[in-house]
Amino acid sequence: MRRLTGGWTSTMLGLTGHDGEQAVLRLMTKEPWRRHAAGLLSREAAVQQQLQRSSIPVPRSVALDLSGDTAGAPAHLMSWLPGRLCLTSAADSILEEMAQVLVGIHQFAPGHDRPRQYQSWAAPGKRVMPPWAQRRQLWNQAFELLEQPVPTYAGTFLHRDFHLGNLLWSQGRISGVVDWVETSWGPAALDVAHAATYLAMLHGVEAGARFTNAYRRRADGDHDEDEFRYWNVMDIVGYLPDPAKVVQPWRDSGLEITDDLARSRLEQRLEHVLRTHRRPGRGLDHVLAVHLVHPGFPRRLNPVRDGQEAEVSETTVAEVVAELAALEDPKAREVNERHGDDHGVNLSKLRALANRLKTQQELACQLWETDDTAARLLAILICRPKAFERDELDVMLREARTPKVHDWLVNYVVKKNPHSEELRLAWYADPDSVVASAGWALTTERVRKKPEGLDLAGLLDVIEAEMRDAPDRLQWAMNECLGHIGIEHAEHRARAIEIGERLEVLKDYPTSPGCTSPFAPTWITEMVRRQHGT
Incomplete structure (x- = not known):
């Protein structure tokens, strides 16, 4: 028995019998999936049985232990498939193969045994501004879009969780499509969106876009851009409150993807979707008009x-x-x-x-x-x-x-x-933290070069009250302002150092040899020492 990689919702074990036959045991060990294991695993077993008459490479269901009395947790024993995960590449050959297999899944006809209707993973309770958001207006647009009526669609057979983490590869081809617990009936665009968002967080926005294009070249029928945008936004919002929850398996596979990078890429993916999938009639002519006469x-x-x-x-x-x-x-x-x-x-x-x-x-x-x-x-x-x-x-x-x-x-x-001061005042207290960080950067410029008329003590009051809990980019900008108040204005130096010491913002920031730490007390002390040549 050996632990298999992957398995975000479950523990996956590889088993080898006395006769050398291999199998895979899925244990539903994590909540809330364990609570719903009977329905999830029964659905997976039924779908695998259905798909045995297709060319889609899926495991064969062997046995179920829905109560967990035998396995220690609700379990599904299934056949072993050759191949391995391949999370490290978004080459065209990979994306083209993914698109081809997904088209095949969507073409499968289940007859009278249709799976359940799809469920949205972007319920109203998830439509809350994430604390890490850098572009709040994008998320507000997304939430407003999901308040609109659900578009009409032609239902099709969905994997519903199709992405690189659920695909096995052998000799450049997909040798296995696994994890069928969420199989549903719904819009094909929802499967495409889910795979594209996963790729965007793993390899950047462009990878998701290339996969979408590869799928659309193969799929029959027209694609309404407004509808496509709706399903993409639904999938993206489904990752809230924090996409970091899916990142650990990637790190376990050796990929260097931080939580912040996943969040940034998810936000970039949202912007790409909102900008790219526009209403028909606002295509090349609209882009040309904007390009030439932009108000x-x-x-x-x-x-x-x-x-x-x-x-x-x-x-x-x-x-x-x-x-x-x-x-x-x-x-x-x-x-x-x-x-x-x-x-x-x-x-x-x-x-x-x-x-x-x-x-x-x-x-x-x-x-x-x-x-x-x-x-x-x-x-x-x-x-x-x-x-x-x-x-x-x-x-x-x-x-x-x-x-x-x-x-x-x-x-x-x-x-x-010439409008920099007017913009500084407008941006300084903007509810978007990224915009506010620009206001603070301009304020720091005033602190350094033209402090007349600035309420430096008032700035220190705001920094003292808000910097510790500010989002990263705003916090960095406020810390720079704190530092320069201490460096440039001796009458406020002691208080600036005291605030920095008490808040401890950036105290443990990694600093290369020969460089000065951005931790305000250290930075202020060092810069003042250099000014006095000591």
Whole structure:
């Protein structure tokens, strides 16, 4: 007997008989699934029996112990299938094979023995703003969407939990599809969404999108984008309150995916779904219109009157995007994604490209509208910071999905813009913690360079009351403000150090040799020592 990897809801054991025959024993040991084990395991056994007449590679049900009297927990004994898990790759060949098998599952006709109707995993009780959310407006949009009537759909046979963690692979092909306890009858898009969201958290948003496209190329029929978006949002919200619950099996398999990275990718997946799957009729024509005449941005070339110039501009954008794609480095992407940045372009090469392009405000605005992280970073480097109006910058900040784009936008554009003080006041107390962090960053700039008129004691009061429990990015920004108050203003130094010592924010932050810890008391003391040359 040996413990098998995976098994988020159950304990999975590999068994070998005296005659060498292998089997798998599923023990429902975890709540709340153990409470419902009789129904779940009975359903799995029945579905496996049904699917024996299909070409889908599924285990064969051998025996059930629904009470757990024999096995020690409710149990399902089933045949062993060859193959192994493959969580480490999202290569095209993997995604194409997954799509082909899922289409086959959806084409299975159960006759009169249809499985139960699907159940939503995004019940109203889950539609609560997660404390780790960085873009609260996205989640509010998601919750509002799920308040709408459920779209009509053509029912089909669903696995209902189809993803890389439930697939066995042998010689590049799927040799087993396991875990059939949630099998249902419902919209095919729900299965596609679940597999895509899992891939997005495991390998990034682009992997989920590629799988969706692979499935849709194979599936028959039209795809209503509004309906597709609804099912995708339902699946994403189903991971709340925290997708970290599914991450541990990935780490057990050797993948370096932190809880924060999974959360960031889930949020990026939500943004991708809300932006990408739009109503028919708002496709290429809509994108072109926005690209050329976006309200709030500097006026674009009129596509009718200046058609030839517009075409040149489009070609220029396409050329730059292609050049960025050529600079993509998988290793750089892997490093960047650990910090929540979904791009793989080396920043030195990005800056070199910006130096070659020089300042081009029109091109910068068009690159920003692509919603690609590398393109937006390049846009920030080649734009005219003083050319943006206040409302334009407010929209851009709220659109800045990733930490690097957010930081560069604030530091390279907003700080140089004549509306920076007005934006500081507007953002400082914004209910979106990421937006508020930008307000605090601008406040820190005032603390350092233009403190006149600032209530420094009042800032320390707010930091003392709110910093310890603030979300990560807001907490970091508040800590920077605390540090600079202590460094730049001797009359407030003792209190700044005392607040830092009592709150202990970033006290254990890993710091490389030769670098100064961001822990405020240490940082303040060291910077003051350097100022005095001691």
